[in-house]
Amino acid sequence: MTSRETILQRVRAGLGRSAGQTVPDPPAVRIQVAEVDKETKIASLLARVEALAGRAVRAATPAEACEIVREVLGKRSAVASNAPYLEECGVTGLPGVRCGITDREELRKACAAADVGITSADYALADTGTLVMLSSPHEARLISLLPPTHVAVIPASRILSGLDELFTILPEPAAVTSSMVLITGPSRTADIEQILVRGVHGPGEITIVVVG
Amino acid sequence: MARRVSLFVTCIVDQLFPQIGMAMAEVLERLGFAVAFPQAQTCCGQPAFNSGYRQEARQVARHFLEVFENCESIVVPSGSCTSMVVHHYAELFADEPRTRSRAVSLAARVHEFSSFLTEVAGVEDVGARFEDVVTFHDGCHALRELGIRSAPRRLLANVRGLELRELEPREECCGFGGTFSVKFGELSGAMARGKAEAIIQTGAKTVVSLDPSCLMQIQGALSRAGLSIRTLHLAEVLASR
Amino acid sequence: MSLEFDSKIHKTLADARLQQAIYTATGRFKDARLKVVAQDVLPEYQELRAQANALKKHTIDHLDHYLEQFQSQVEAHGGKVVFCQDAAAVADFVLTLAKERGARLIVKSKSMTTEEIDLNERLEHHGLEAVETDFGEYILQLARERPYHIVAPALHKTRYDVAEIFEQRLHIANETVIEKQAAIARAALREKFLAADIGISGANFLVADSGAVVIVENEGNARLATSAPRTHIAIAGIEKLIPRAQDLATFLKLLARSATGQPLSVYTSFLSGPRREGEIDGPDEFYVVLLDNGRTRLLENPARRQSLYCIRCGACLNACPVYRKIGGHSFPWVYSGPIGAILTPQFMGAAHEPGLPFASSLCGACAEVCPVKIDIPKVLLELRADAPHNRWESLAFRVFAWLMRHPRAYELAGRVAASLVSSEGVRWIRSAPGLLNFGPIRAWLAERDLPPPPAHTFRELWRRR
Ligand code: SF4
Numbered sequence: 001m002t003s004r005e006t007i008l009q010r011v012r013a014g015l016g017r018s019a020g021q022t023v024p025d026p027p028a029v030r031i032q033v034a035e036v037d038k039e040t041k042i043a044s045l046l047a048r049v050e051a052l053a054g055r056a057v058r059a060a061t062p063a064e065a066c067e068i069v070r071e072v073l074g075k076r077s078a079v080a081s082n083a084p085y086l087e088e089c090g091v092t093g094l095p096g097v098r099c100g101i102t103d104r105e106e107l108r109k110a111c112a113a114a115d116v117g118i119t120s121a122d123y124a125l126a127d128t129g130t131l132v133m134l135s136s137p138h139e140a141r142l143i144s145l146l147p148p149t150h151v152a153v154i155p156a157s158r159i160l161s162g163l164d165e166l167f168t169i170l171p172e173p174a175a176v177t178s179s180m181v182l183i184t185g186p187s188r189t190a191d192i193e194q195i196l197v198r199g200v201h202g203p204g205e206i207t208i209v210v211v212g
Numbered sequence: 213m214a215r216r217v218s219l220f221v222t223c224i225v226d227q228l229f230p231q232i233g234m235a236m237a238e239v240l241e242r243l244g245f246a247v248a249f250p251q252a253q254t255c256c257g258q259p260a261f262n263s264g265y266r267q268e269a270r271q272v273a274r275h276f277l278e279v280f281e282n283c284e285s286i287v288v289p290s291g292s293c294t295s296m297v298v299h300h301y302a303e304l305f306a307d308e309p310r311t312r313s314r315a316v317s318l319a320a321r322v323h324e325f326s327s328f329l330t331e332v333a334g335v336e337d338v339g340a341r342f343e344d345v346v347t348f349h350d351g352c353h354a355l356r357e358l359g360i361r362s363a364p365r366r367l368l369a370n371v372r373g374l375e376l377r378e379l380e381p382r383e384e385c386c387g388f389g390g391t392f393s394v395k396f397g398e399l400s401g402a403m404a405r406g407k408a409e410a411i412i413q414t415g416a417k418t419v420v421s422l423d424p425s426c427l428m429q430i431q432g433a434l435s436r437a438g439l440s441i442r443t444l445h446l447a448e449v450l451a452s453r
Numbered sequence: 454m455s456l457e458f459d460s461k462i463h464k465t466l467a468d469a470r471l472q473q474a475i476y477t478a479t480g481r482f483k484d485a486r487l488k489v490v491a492q493d494v495l496p497e498y499q500e501l502r503a504q505a506n507a508l509k510k511h512t513i514d515h516l517d518h519y520l521e522q523f524q525s526q527v528e529a530h531g532g533k534v535v536f537c538q539d540a541a542a543v544a545d546f547v548l549t550l551a552k553e554r555g556a557r558l559i560v561k562s563k564s565m566t567t568e569e570i571d572l573n574e575r576l577e578h579h580g581l582e583a584v585e586t587d588f589g590e591y592i593l594q595l596a597r598e599r600p601y602h603i604v605a606p607a608l609h610k611t612r613y614d615v616a617e618i619f620e621q622r623l624h625i626a627n628e629t630v631i632e633k634q635a636a637i638a639r640a641a642l643r644e645k646f647l648a649a650d651i652g653i654s655g656a657n658f659l660v661a662d663s664g665a666v667v668i669v670e671n672e673g674n675a676r677l678a679t680s681a682p683r684t685h686i687a688i689a690g691i692e693k694l695i696p697r698a699q700d701l702a703t704f705l706k707l708l709a710r711s712a713t714g715q716p717l718s719v720y721t722s723f724l725s726g727p728r729r730e731g732e733i734d735g736p737d738e739f740y741v742v743l744l745d746n747g748r749t750r751l752l753e754n755p756a757r758r759q760s761l762y763c764i765r766c767g768a769c770l771n772a773c774p775v776y777r778k779i780g781g782h783s784f785p786w787v788y789s790g791p792i793g794a795i796l797t798p799q800f801m802g803a804a805h806e807p808g809l810p811f812a813s814s815l816c817g818a819c820a821e822v823c824p825v826k827i828d829i830p831k832v833l834l835e836l837r838a839d840a841p842h843n844r845w846e847s848l849a850f851r852v853f854a855w856l857m858r859h860p861r862a863y864e865l866a867g868r869v870a871a872s873l874v875s876s877e878g879v880r881w882i883r884s885a886p887g888l889l890n891f892g893p894i895r896a897w898l899a900e901r902d903l904p905p906p907p908a909h910t911f912r913e914l915w916r917r918r
Contacts, residue, residue: 030700127716140734141680163701174660186719193611271858272853356820384774393814428904432900432903
């Protein structure tokens with residue numbers, strides 16, 4: 001018998017079940033999407049991100065967002081993702097910003113060397129100050145992970161009220177991506193004496209620019 | 213005719229703290245209850261149950277059932293012993309449906325002292341006077357198994373002359389735990405000292421609780437530390453005028 | 454209780470600095486949790502717990518079904534599922550794969566499951582380098598210690614301890630600033646992440662309908678370990694399953710709140726398979742190792758099965774007055790605190806540490822905070838009932854039960870006992886240690902005073918009224 005069969009058989013023996021025995025429906029999913037208006041969601045997102053020691057700013061237009069990113073970058077080098085929205089805002093054209101990388105090795109090297117990673121995000125969660133990033137040809141994983149600073153630019157229309165709305169819109173994330181990551185504030189540890197240290201592995205600085 | 217209540221004083225009160233049982237009887241009589249004490253009572257069986265001796269616990273529980281089966285209301289000066297009867301008897305007799313249903317029907321009539329006063333008798337002011345600064349220790353079983361939080365506090369709030377100062381942390385175990393207190397004596401003692409420190413912080417002169425065993429543990433630590441803070445059961449406070 | 458258990462408890466109780474460290478750290482976790490589950494902050498908290506419990510119960514009760522569903526979903530997304538019965542099987546699998554891929558360096562993110570099977574030691578034994586990348590775990594690996602707490606592994610270490618470890622193991626002298634220590638770890642580990650061939654992670658949840666592994670963390674090391682290397686292996690106990698991705702709306706609201714008091718941890722990764730067509734980065738290979746290692750044995754007893762609902766949030770440790778005194782390393786196995794007290798005897802057998810299920814005052818603080826509502830005291834009581842009983846104690850309880858059924862004999866015995874604990878009796882016991890074994894009374898008196906026995910029992914007073 002393979003390990004698989006042995007384990008499954010032991011499980012069934014322990015539970016008193018037989019192979020292929022039917023399974024009742026699991027308890028109904030508990031999802032309650034709060035009705036929250038756009039302005040409240042934006043305000044909540046900005047406040048939550050700030051409370052997490054991130055930076056959150058609102059831009060009226062894509063052009064304004066681009067100016068904010070320029071300011072955040074200063075003289076630092078950056079890698080930008082291939083998200084069309086970044087190009088729309090003009091962020092990819094800023095000096096010092098590399099973009100359009102499609103090769104894994106190249107991306108890895110660029111991210112390891114860059115000061116700033118610039119991405120958009122598929123969604124943001126207002127009640128926790130979270131960015132939701134789905135891995136795709138537009139968004140690579142390492143851009144929001146390797147550089148010490150992460151800047152995300154998102155249109156206000158992508159802000160959801162919270163986890164419940166996310167899993168309503170995206171009931172099966174695996175159907176669209178191999179990796180969904182929820183980012184809530186800068187990387188942190190409090191492993192020694194519970195003293196908070198930011199940026200231990202992931203970015204220690206995060207700036208979210210909400211457009212609209 | 214006065215309503216009848218029966219006392220289950222618990223073995224620890226019978227043997228070590230009779231004054232608690234007397235005070236409880238006095239308060240109940242003052243409120244107009246006819247108080248009975250079934251003489252054949254002994255223990256609820258918790259010491260055996262908590263130590264893993266289910267067979268022995270069942271024997272004692274069966275005796276308890278026989279003694280109290282015909283009583284209308286049973287009042288107990290201990291959250292822990294109440295919880296034993298109310299929560300664990302049914303589990304003990306899981307394989308004996310008849311005894312189990314007897315236990316379940318009895319459980320509905322067994323009440324911890326403070327919640328009997330507030331929930332069954334509907335009394336919050338027993339007319340007591342007690343001039344002192346006191347703090348209140350929540351016994352873990354009263355608190356978490358019976359959900360008793362406010363009853364003793366409401367009763368204490370109506371005692372003339374009494375000032376209640378809450379412990380910080382408020383809901384921490386005193387470290388008694390039955391045989392735990394002797395099997396892990398050093399650990400249990402360390403927990404009791406932690407409790408004693410919290411008590412000192414309140415500046416109270418008296419510690420009040422619903423459970424004689426917690427009081428014994430706390431008193432033991434206070435006295436060993438040479439402190440003169442006294443421990444009293446709620447019934448003793450409510451009996452004083 | 455074994456001497457070893459006893460002496461570890463004694464050592465921890467006697468270490469004032471450690472006592473302070475444990476008490477402060479767990480106290481902060483406790484307060485942080487309380488703030489975020491308060492009625493006005495999270496009114497649905499109790500409903501979420503009930504839902505989490507119902508979901509776990511349903512999943513565990515039909516675990517065979519969810520294991521099969523999980524496997525077919527992982528495979529549908531191009532991953533592989535490997536069933537392993539024990540520690541050796543996991544090590545074998547990893548070693549074989551490493552050999553096939555020519556891999557020498559493995560980066561690991563924090564996982565209690567791999568601690569449980571001593572995976573690092575097994576891999577190192579075969580010449581592989583397996584590096585822990587969580588900051589606390591990294592320090593513990595350098596110090597060659599086990600995690601002290603399931604959420605905060607290095608809870609017992611101060612900056613000075615870390616400085617010493619860095620000096621001994623990394624030859625970096627005198628670095629006592631925590632930020633700088635973290636920066637040192639970051640730099641050292643960054644190289645490892647970029648050079649590693651394989652990343653090994655644990656899993657907080659396995660999602661059956663998605664074939665996904667969910668990992669929750671604050672540092673980003675788990676993201677790195679699962680994104681940078683070409684091969685990702687997730688190692689998880691078979692009990693980690695939940696039915697649907699949508700159930701995360703329940704579990705994620707509870708996990709970080711219960712663990713650290715955060716509404717969400719910094720990173721929640723939902724990983725389903727290797728990178729897909731067009732995705733720029735991510736692993737080429739995705740394996741999920743499903744570990745039994747004794748878990749199927751726990752399924753046999755319906756009352757104890759709930760031990761497998763645990764989501765390893767650590768809240769019960771922080772709430773436990775015993776853990777807060779004796780710390781993590783007094784416990785005989787990798788899992789400490791209340792959850793360790795119920796898992797260890799069931800995984801390792803009662804004889805592993807017979808005293809463990811008894812090392813509890815049964816205060817119930819653990820059950821009160823458990824986000825999946827495991828009735829830990831109930832399981833402890835069950836384990837006590839099954840524990841091998843000491844001969845003298847058995848006799849004592851037989852006598853006890855007999856006395857309690859014979860009120861007259863009980864009354865007489867009470868009076869005899871009272872004379873023993875009378876002030877003369879107590880003085881005699883205390884002055885004659887070792888002569889006679891008055892175990893319980895002596896143990897009591899070592900720490901506390903006994904009230905002098907009253908002149909009359911209650912029943913005597915009552916009869917006189
Ligand atoms: S038993 Fe409950 S409280 Fe303890 S770690 Fe597991 S889930 Fe958390």
